[in-house]
Amino acid sequence: MIIVTGASRGIGNYLFRYYRENQTDSQVYGTCHSAMAEDPNISQINIENSEQVDEWSKSLLLNKPSELTLINCAGVNNNAMAHKAAVEDWQSVINVNLLGTYNVIRSFLPYMREVGHGRIVNFSSVVAEKGVPGTSAYAASKSGMWGLSRAIAAENGAKNININSINLGYSDIGMGIDEINEDLKQIITKNIPARRFCQPEEILDTVEFLRKVAYINGTSISLSGGLV
Numbered sequence: 001m002i003i004v005t006g007a008s009r010g011i012g013n014y015l016f017r018y019y020r021e022n023q024t025d026s027q028v029y030g031t032c033h034s035a036m037a038e039d040p041n042i043s044q045i046n047i048e049n050s051e052q053v054d055e056w057s058k059s060l061l062l063n064k065p066s067e068l069t070l071i072n073c074a075g076v077n078n079n080a081m082a083h084k085a086a087v088e089d090w091q092s093v094i095n096v097n098l099l100g101t102y103n104v105i106r107s108f109l110p111y112m113r114e115v116g117h118g119r120i121v122n123f124s125s126v127v128a129e130k131g132v133p134g135t136s137a138y139a140a141s142k143s144g145m146w147g148l149s150r151a152i153a154a155e156n157g158a159k160n161i162n163i164n165s166i167n168l169g170y171s172d173i174g175m176g177i178d179e180i181n182e183d184l185k186q187i188i189t190k191n192i193p194a195r196r197f198c199q200p201e202e203i204l205d206t207v208e209f210l211r212k213v214a215y216i217n218g219t220s221i222s223l224s225g226g227l228v
């Protein structure tokens with residue numbers, strides 16, 4: 001079984017659609033939040049709500065999959081300088097990106113441990129490494145994922161479960177890409193050693209790599225075209 005959170009838009013939608021179309025022998029499920037579900041296998045879930053997440057995961061696990069991949073794409077951003085940010089906005093980024101991701105992982109982990117198989121891929125960001133003005137909440141939530149992954153890897157490595165993060169740079173799909181005008185895109189591109197944004201296929205290849213190589217555990221991969 002493959003589960004993709006944030007399947008209504010951007011990267012999650014791309015990965016969900018890819019697996020739905022190409023994984024004939026595997027069940028593929030996803031989540032949306034504010035958007036309407038575009039596929040019968042997508043459920044409307046607020047990952048901040050652990051009870052809702054648990055109920056949803058229980059219903060999927062009735063299918064008794066022998067293998068389980070969880071791809072955590074659901075996330076939000078809220079740009080504000082730290083000295084001006086509203087506490088509620090700051091908190092809500094942490095609640096979705098960090099606590100929400102934990103809620104989802106937590107709800108599938110006992111089953112993964114039981115069947116002795118689990119692949120967990122989280123989406124972090126180069127923003128967490130780089131220090132970008134206006135991103136204190138987002139960066140905190142994304143660097144929090146590294147510690148979360150390391151601890152969960154240490155707890156579950158012996159059960160054939162791996163958990164890693166992709167530290168993504170600028171991608172051609174998803175978060176805010178439609179709001180970046182051509183001029184700004186060119187300025188950003190000049191600062192990326194690869195001189196281009198990440199392509200969806202490169203994200204998919206990285207996810208597949210982490211799914212295949214169980215021995216990679218508790219770490220993160222920079223997918224940033226050399227941007228640090």
Ligand SMILES: NC(=O)c1ccc[n+]([C@@H]2O[C@H](COP(=O)([O-])OP(=O)(O)OC[C@H]3O[C@@H](n4cnc5c(N)ncnc54)[C@H](OP(=O)(O)O)[C@@H]3O)[C@@H](O)[C@H]2O)c1
Nearest residue numbers: 006008010011033034035046047074075123168171174175
């Ligand atoms: N795109 C990039 O360049 C980039 C770069 C670095 C890191 N990332 C990370 O990669 C991941 C995917 O990014 P993206 O660009 O594809 O994002 P996106 O296009 O903004 O999509 C975000 C997804 O998260 C869902 N979501 C938001 N709040 C939620 C909640 N409370 N409960 C459940 N789902 C919720 C949204 O659902 P609805 O639409 O239904 O509300 C949507 O499906 C994110 O974690 C992001 O931080 C992206």
